[in-house]
Amino acid sequence: MKENENKTHLGDMPKEDFRRFGYEIVDWIADYFENLENFPVLSQNEPNELKNRLPKSAPEKGEDFSDVIKDVEKLILPAVTHWNHPNFHGLFSTSTSSVGIFGDMFASAFDMKAMLWRTSPASTELEPVVLVWLRQMMALPEDFSGIIYDTASISTLHAIAMAREKLNLSIREKGMSGRTDLPLLRIYCSEQTHSSIDKAVILLGLGTRSIVKIPTNERFEMDAEKLREAISDDKAAGFLPCCVVATIGTTSSSSVDPVEKIADICERNKIFLHVDTAYAGSAAIVPEFQHYFRGMERADSIVTNPHKWLFTPFDLSVLYVKDLDLLKKTFSLVAEYLKVAETVTNQMDYGIQLGRRFRSLKLWFVMRYFGQEGLIARLREHCRLARLFANWVDDSPNFEMLAPVPFALVCFRACPQTTEDLDAFNEKIMNEINASGEAYLSHTKLNGKFTLRLSVGSIRVEERHLEKVWNLLNEKVKDAVK
Amino acid sequence: MKENENKTHLGDMPKEDFRRFGYEIVDWIADYFENLENFPVLSQNEPNELKNRLPKSAPEKGEDFSDVIKDVEKLILPAVTHWNHPNFHGLFSTSTSSVGIFGDMFASAFDMKAMLWRTSPASTELEPVVLVWLRQMMALPEDFSGIIYDTASISTLHAIAMAREKLNLSIREKGMSGRTDLPLLRIYCSEQTHSSIDKAVILLGLGTRSIVKIPTNERFEMDAEKLREAISDDKAAGFLPCCVVATIGTTSSSSVDPVEKIADICERNKIFLHVDTAYAGSAAIVPEFQHYFRGMERADSIVTNPHKWLFTPFDLSVLYVKDLDLLKKTFSLVAEYLKVAETVTNQMDYGIQLGRRFRSLKLWFVMRYFGQEGLIARLREHCRLARLFANWVDDSPNFEMLAPVPFALVCFRACPQTTEDLDAFNEKIMNEINASGEAYLSHTKLNGKFTLRLSVGSIRVEERHLEKVWNLLNEKVKDAVK
Numbered sequence: 001m002k003e004n005e006n007k008t009h010l011g012d013m014p015k016e017d018f019r020r021f022g023y024e025i026v027d028w029i030a031d032y033f034e035n036l037e038n039f040p041v042l043s044q045n046e047p048n049e050l051k052n053r054l055p056k057s058a059p060e061k062g063e064d065f066s067d068v069i070k071d072v073e074k075l076i077l078p079a080v081t082h083w084n085h086p087n088f089h090g091l092f093s094t095s096t097s098s099v100g101i102f103g104d105m106f107a108s109a110f111d112m113k114a115m116l117w118r119t120s121p122a123s124t125e126l127e128p129v130v131l132v133w134l135r136q137m138m139a140l141p142e143d144f145s146g147i148i149y150d151t152a153s154i155s156t157l158h159a160i161a162m163a164r165e166k167l168n169l170s171i172r173e174k175g176m177s178g179r180t181d182l183p184l185l186r187i188y189c190s191e192q193t194h195s196s197i198d199k200a201v202i203l204l205g206l207g208t209r210s211i212v213k214i215p216t217n218e219r220f221e222m223d224a225e226k227l228r229e230a231i232s233d234d235k236a237a238g239f240l241p242c243c244v245v246a247t248i249g250t251t252s253s254s255s256v257d258p259v260e261k262i263a264d265i266c267e268r269n270k271i272f273l274h275v276d277t278a279y280a281g282s283a284a285i286v287p288e289f290q291h292y293f294r295g296m297e298r299a300d301s302i303v304t305n306p307h308k309w310l311f312t313p314f315d316l317s318v319l320y321v322k323d324l325d326l327l328k329k330t331f332s333l334v335a336e337y338l339k340v341a342e343t344v345t346n347q348m349d350y351g352i353q354l355g356r357r358f359r360s361l362k363l364w365f366v367m368r369y370f371g372q373e374g375l376i377a378r379l380r381e382h383c384r385l386a387r388l389f390a391n392w393v394d395d396s397p398n399f400e401m402l403a404p405v406p407f408a409l410v411c412f413r414a415c416p417q418t419t420e421d422l423d424a425f426n427e428k429i430m431n432e433i434n435a436s437g438e439a440y441l442s443h444t445k446l447n448g449k450f451t452l453r454l455s456v457g458s459i460r461v462e463e464r465h466l467e468k469v470w471n472l473l474n475e476k477v478k479d480a481v482k
Numbered sequence: 483m484k485e486n487e488n489k490t491h492l493g494d495m496p497k498e499d500f501r502r503f504g505y506e507i508v509d510w511i512a513d514y515f516e517n518l519e520n521f522p523v524l525s526q527n528e529p530n531e532l533k534n535r536l537p538k539s540a541p542e543k544g545e546d547f548s549d550v551i552k553d554v555e556k557l558i559l560p561a562v563t564h565w566n567h568p569n570f571h572g573l574f575s576t577s578t579s580s581v582g583i584f585g586d587m588f589a590s591a592f593d594m595k596a597m598l599w600r601t602s603p604a605s606t607e608l609e610p611v612v613l614v615w616l617r618q619m620m621a622l623p624e625d626f627s628g629i630i631y632d633t634a635s636i637s638t639l640h641a642i643a644m645a646r647e648k649l650n651l652s653i654r655e656k657g658m659s660g661r662t663d664l665p666l667l668r669i670y671c672s673e674q675t676h677s678s679i680d681k682a683v684i685l686l687g688l689g690t691r692s693i694v695k696i697p698t699n700e701r702f703e704m705d706a707e708k709l710r711e712a713i714s715d716d717k718a719a720g721f722l723p724c725c726v727v728a729t730i731g732t733t734s735s736s737s738v739d740p741v742e743k744i745a746d747i748c749e750r751n752k753i754f755l756h757v758d759t760a761y762a763g764s765a766a767i768v769p770e771f772q773h774y775f776r777g778m779e780r781a782d783s784i785v786t787n788p789h790k791w792l793f794t795p796f797d798l799s800v801l802y803v804k805d806l807d808l809l810k811k812t813f814s815l816v817a818e819y820l821k822v823a824e825t826v827t828n829q830m831d832y833g834i835q836l837g838r839r840f841r842s843l844k845l846w847f848v849m850r851y852f853g854q855e856g857l858i859a860r861l862r863e864h865c866r867l868a869r870l871f872a873n874w875v876d877d878s879p880n881f882e883m884l885a886p887v888p889f890a891l892v893c894f895r896a897c898p899q900t901t902e903d904l905d906a907f908n909e910k911i912m913n914e915i916n917a918s919g920e921a922y923l924s925h926t927k928l929n930g931k932f933t934l935r936l937s938v939g940s941i942r943v944e945e946r947h948l949e950k951v952w953n954l955l956n957e958k959v960k961d962a963v964k
Contacts (some may be wrong), residue, residue, distance in 0.1 A: 010860055012515070012793075013580040013851070013940045019512045025584055026504030030497050031592040043603045048608040058615035062853035065581060076843070079604035083593050091601070096593040097916045098495040099547060102507055102592040106554060108795040109511040111565050111578040119573070121525045122561035125533040133540035151835045161685055175689020177533070178666025178721070185659045195815045199834050203643055204812070205687025207657020229610055239660070309496075313590040315839055325615060333677045344529045352632045354680050357796055361558070364550075369495070371544035378492055459494045470821035 005069065013065070021065050021376050028069070029101070033084070036460065040437020041085045043078065050079040081440075086460040087468065090434075090442035092251075092279050092409070093457035094464045097311035100368040103362025104313055113355030117344035120358065124347055127360040130367065131318060137372055138284040138304070141297050144320040147327070147350050152278035153196040155303040155319040156245070158327065158351055160187065160200045160300065163243035163272035165330040166323075172330065176205055188212045189245040190222035192252055194276060197245050206242075220255035220446065222246065228265050235269075242273045248293055249280025252444040252453075253403040253411045256280075259295030267298070275299040278317065280407050282309040285372065286379050292406055309382075309408075311459045312366050316359045324350070378459065382408040386456045388464050398477045399441055403445050408456040411446060414473065416446035416481050429476040439469045494766065495547070503851050510551070511583070515566070518942065522919020523562065523567045533559040535791035536846050542797040563922070568942040569950065572916075572924035574733075574891070575939035579793035581851040585844025586795055595837030602840065606829055609842035612798060612849065617856055619788070620766040623779050624800040629809070629832050630841045634760035635678040637785040637801040638727070640809065640833055642669065642682045644783065645725035647812040648805075658687055668850050670694045671727040672704035674734055676758060679727050688724070701886055702737035702928065704728065710747050717751075725754045730775055731762025733925040734935075735885035737894045738762075740778030747766050749780070760799065764791040767854065768861050774888055791864075791890075793941045794848050796842045806832070832897035860932065864890040864938045871936060871948050880959045884928050890938040893928060896955065898963045905932035911958040921951045 013021075017395035053075055082088060084095045108179055131146030149155045156303075164171055169182060176182055185206055189197050191213045201211055212234070231241050239312045244266050246257040259275060266273040275296050281304025283289045296302060302320040306312040321327050332349040348354045370378070386408040393399040393412045403411035419425045428443050442453050454469065495503075508557055535557055564570060566577045613628030631637045646653055651664060667688055668672040671679050673695045683693050694716070696709045701850035708806050727749050728739040742759060748755040757778050763786025765771045766778075778784060788794040803809050814831040830836045851862070868890040875881040875894045885893035901907045909932055912923050924935050936951065 009841050010863055010941075011944075015512050015516055018580045019508060021580075021584060022508030022512065023505055025587050026501060026508060029587065030501045030504065032591065033494070033500070034497055042600060045603050047599065047603070048607065050603060051611055054608070054611045056614070057618055058849040059853045060855055062856045063850045065584075065847075065851050068581070068847055074609070076588075076604050079607060080592055081594060081601050081603065083595065083601075084591075088898045091595075091597075094593070094595070096590060098500045098503075099550070099686040101587065101590045102503060102547075105507050105587055106510065106558075108578060108583045108586040109514065109566075110562055111795045112563060113565065113573075113576070113796055114657070115573075117529065119563050119565075120522060121527050121529070121532060121563065122558050125530065125561060126536070126558070128866070129533055129536045132538070136539055151837055153835050157685075157834060161875040164687070171687060171689060172684050173690050175683075175692050176687045185657070198815050199813060199836075201657075201833055202654050202815075203639070204656045204685065205646070205653060207653060207659075208655050210659070212658050254696060269923075296668065313593045314595055314837060331681060333680050333684075352639060352685055353635050354678060354681075355633055355796060365547075367540040368545045368550050369547050371541045373542055374544045381492055395492065397711070459492075462493075 010449040017065065021069070024069060028180065036082060036085050039082050039085065041082055041088050041440040042434050042437060043081045044437055045079045048074060050136060084458065084460065086458045086462065086465040087439035088458060089454045089456065089469065090440040091455065093310055093455040093461070094308045095311065095313070095458040095460065096313035097366055097369070097459050099365040100311055100313040100362045103365040107358040107361050110358055112358050115348040115355045116346045123356065123358040123360060123476060124345055126364060127347070130360045130364050134306070134318065134363070135320065138281065139290055140302070140320060143322055144302070145324040146318050146320045148356070149317045149319060149353070150315040152276070152305050152317045153199060153302050154352070155317045156196050156276060157200040157203060157273065158305065158319055159274040160204060160243050161330050162321065162326050163274065164206070166272055166326060167240065167242060180429045183238055183240040184210060186210050186212055186239050187241040187243050187245065188214055188227055188230060188241065190214050190216050190247065190257060192216055192220050192250040192255060193245055193247055194251045194278070197276070208399055216255070220250060220253045220260065222257040224258050224261035224265065229261060231269055241269060241271045243274055243373035245274045245276055245306060248275060248277040248296065249407055251279065253446055254280060254407050254409040255403065256292050256406055263295045273299045275302045278303050278305040279308050282306065283379055283383070283407050286376050286383070288406070289383070293433070306363050306366070309379065309457050310363070310366060311370070311378070312363050316363060382456045382461065385461065385463060385466055386410050388463070389454060389456070389470065392470055398474070402449060410454040411444070411451050412454070413449060413452055414477050416477050418481050425480065426450045426452055429473065432476060433472050438472055443468070491845045499547065503551065506551060510803065518564060518567050521567065523564055523570050523922040524916050524919060525563045526919055532557060536801065541576050545831050566940065566942065568940045568947045569921035569953065570753055570940060571936045571938065572922040573937065574790055575937040575943070577793060577940040577942065578795035579848055579851070579941050581599045581847040582793055582795040582844045585847040589840040592840055594840050595831040596840060597837045598828045600818055603677065605838065605840040606827055608846060609708040609829070612732060612846045614843045615790070615846070615849055616800065617802065621772055622784070622802065625804055626784070626803045627806040630838070631801060631835070632797040632832060634758070634785050634787050634799045635681060636834070637799045638678050638758060639682040639685060640801055641756040641785065641803070642686055642725050643812050644803065644808050646686060646688070648754055648808060649722065649724060665720055665722040666692060667724040668692050668721050669725045669727065670696060670709055670712060670723065672696050672698050672729065672739060674698055674702050674732040675727055676733050676760070679758070680939070698737070702732060702735045704739040704744065706740050706743035706747060709744060713747065713751055713753070723751060723753045725756055727756045730757060730759040730778065731889055733761065734848055735928055736889050736891040737885065738774050738888055745777045745780035748762060755781045755948065757784045760785050760787040761790050764788065765861055765865070765889050768858050768865070771865070772888070773862045788845050788848070791851070791861065791939050792845070792848060794845050798845060828890050836898060858874060862940065864943065867943065867948055868892050868938045870945070871938070871952065874952050882954070884931060884933045885936050892936040893926070893933050894936070895931065895934055896959050898959050900963050907962065908934055911955065914958060915954050920954055923951070
């Protein structure tokens with residue numbers, strides 16, 4: 001056997017280059033964070049501008065990596081919407097901490113796929129430990145076990161799949177087609193529930209007609225009495241209630257469903273209760289906000305996303321479940337090439353994905369670097385800033401609040417007396433502010449009104465950033481009324 | 483409004499610290515790669531060893547980040563199974579390149595969620611461009627559009643969801659429960675098909691009884707004639723064929739289903755054809771291997787995983803589909819807070835996940851740094867090494883091949899004449915080698931025989947690594963027969 005003649009040409013990047021370019025990228029990111037506020041929040045690119053600047057084919061020969069980094073600066077950067085910018089107030093303001101990036105660096109370097117324990121003991125064992133830490137911080141009882149997925153959409157998909165499995169209708173084996181013995185299954189949620197519920201229900205083959213959207217009250221909270229009626233009506237009609245999804249911190253307005261009342265109804269009717277607190281769940285670590293989460297401990301499953309408001313880079317969503325065996329029963333399948341002797345947890349048994357990234361590492365870094373106190377202090381400050389902004393709105397004759405502010409999302413609108421079409425006016429000022437690159441606000445509709453949404457959640461946000469938005473809004477109103 | 487008094491205590495890590503720790507981690511990873519071969523491939527930890535060494539709660543106060551890095555070295559590293567080790571030959575040998583890590587660093591730092599175009603123009607536009615590049619390299623026709631998901635399990639889930647939607651049975655709206663008008667839907671695949679098909683079918687509510695596992699021939703390839711018969715029988719029984727999954731490069735033995743014949747059958751019967759080439763798809767970029775992929779161009783959808791054999795860190799799976807509108811029709815749902823004016827592609831419309839990591843960046847880096855020639859040369863070399871190893875097996879009286887080697891996976895076993903129970907013997911030597919940390923082999927069962935699997939795919943693998951495994955195996959046999 002002769003020595004492989006090609007080996008000098010193959011393999012990975014030389015290690016000196018890894019170090020050199022690695023440092024360069026660390027510097028690049030450090031500079032990027034330092035200069036964040038000089039960038040427009042929303043990319044100012046036109047659609048297809050980046051696409052049209054890229055070659056139509058991959059290069060035949062490898063390129064110098066310094067050219068690639070130059071293109072990140074020249075081509076990619078202008079096409080970036082800066083989620084980390086402290087004036088990113090659209091959707092939910094999410095941002096990564098530095099140590100979160102470090103966690104991802106190690107995870108990418110190890111490149112483990114956590115399917116079997118043996119293929120990734122580190123991920124298999126760190127994950128439940130970190131999720132016990134988070135569970136304690138959220139004041140959830142010990143009977144919840146956690147598992148990390150990529151997104152809340154996937155976590156919720158698993159929750160509803162568990163609810164379906166729990167019905168004991170042999171859907172795992174027999175499926176739902178070609179059967180005449182299955183009643184219509186029903187999933188209950190409020191009108192304010194996130195679209196991921198609809199997508200999960202579609203994927204699971206339950207169909208959008210199985211979703212019952214319960215009306216909400218004037219605070220956009222599910223009307224528990226209407227839920228009770230809907231379940232009662234469905235039962236009378238021969239339908240089978242499968243799952244109720246309650247939300248703590250809805251996407252539109254961050255409203256809080258009455259989970260205790262909903263849990264009562266679920267218990268009485270033996271219905272699986274899933275609590276979607278993908279956004280607000282992080283706030284459960286703040287003692288004075290724990291009252292919003294009352295009743296959550298009675299859920300069968302809970303989704304919370306540390307990638308939203310716990311400074312952990314995307315993606316890292318946590319599903320807490322009471323019955324881990326049910327989750328396993330829903331999905332476990334072991335092929336011969338995956339059979340091993342150890343009696344250990346194999347993460348592949350707990351979901352649709354076989355391999356998993358080593359996601360818990362970055363959350364571990366975040367928890368250790370900031371500590372419980374540091375995380376609580378940051379979330380508390382964001383909520384303080386949101387209430388402060390809400391006070392400015394309340395105190396102004398030209399603006400009005402359109403929803404309560406339980407956490408750090410402010411729903412409001414401009415309402416200058418001289419303006420007739422407030423929907424059009426608010427849309428216009430939002431678009432102007434967004435187009436300016438100074439800040440990013442998004443919108444929703446509440447009670448038929450075009451509503452501006454200002455979310456406070458960036459690890460880099462300070463009071464002056466909210467002052468900036470407030471001044472921008474007031475200038476727009478002043479321009480309009482003069 | 484007074485200046486926020488807390489701001490000096492809050493916020494992110496100081497930028498000097500980001501730089502300092504960033505450099506330190508780059509150095510750590512560089513050293514790690516340099517010393518890879520000194521680590522045992524499989525972690526030598528006992529189950530729960532890491533778990534038992536970790537505190538039971540998150541720290542109250544933030545810790546110095548240098549202590550966290552020390553714990554990565556002390557606690558995490560011993561619990562790592564080194565997928566990047568050139569003697570990781572188990573499952574499929576996958577590994578990350580340095581530039582793949584760089585791609586993830588930028589992606590984590592930008593922390594964009596590609597849901598709407600405006601929230602991530604860079605990801606929304608780079609992704610299709612990179613996937614056109616890959617499509618060209620794989621010699622796929624222009625009528626395929628690509629989309630990136632996290633894993634093949636998710637890609638395949640979407641493919642089968644599309645197949646179900648294409649039946650026009652209003653399953654998206656009406657679901658499958660509470661109906662008497664739906665025939666039993668059927669999904670066809672071979673006995674060698676990956677377990678992700680079963681999981682997808684379970685999740686989609688089709689049930690495991692809807693899966694028809696077609697027997698394979700002596701080369702572990704689907705018997706197309708038996709597929710034709712099964713479809714014909716099902717139709718006669720009133721069942722409705724929904725989807726055929728053909729595999730190019732099965733997980734057990736990397737066998738290749740006769741896709742041209744299968745495509746003929748699908749066309750004749752108007753059945754959706756999904757090709758699972760999650761592992762082997764990368765080899766389609768090597769001209770002399772393209773013959774294995776004949777017929778793939780006729781599929782409705784194809785999954786290939788650059789995170790497997792294209793040196794891209796986990797996770798990055800690609801789904802190519804002919805009918806992107808069908809994919810959109812299957813999933814698109816737009817909530818008010820996500821409505822925007824631009825007529826652009828919004829990636830959230832093409833799958834279950836609403837947000838997506840900026841995954842295309844790392845694949846772009848890989849393609850540019852290695853170039854088409856560099857990637858082809860590496861895959862070609864891996865296949866050469868696998869054939870070389872297979873030749874050693876063929877030339878030895880103590881070993882025998884158990885499957886053909888179309889790509890870079892060798893299925894074989896030791897068969898010393900003096901040994902009676904070959905299954906037990908092969909399992910024993912595999913376990914001994916794996917326990918030694920010198921190399922990692924996995925196993926499967928082929929024709930009832932316990933089969934050793936040696937996968938060649940690490941970017942760091944050289945001929946000497948295969949020699950090492952070969953020597954280890956021969957020593958084990960020598961020990962046993964003496």
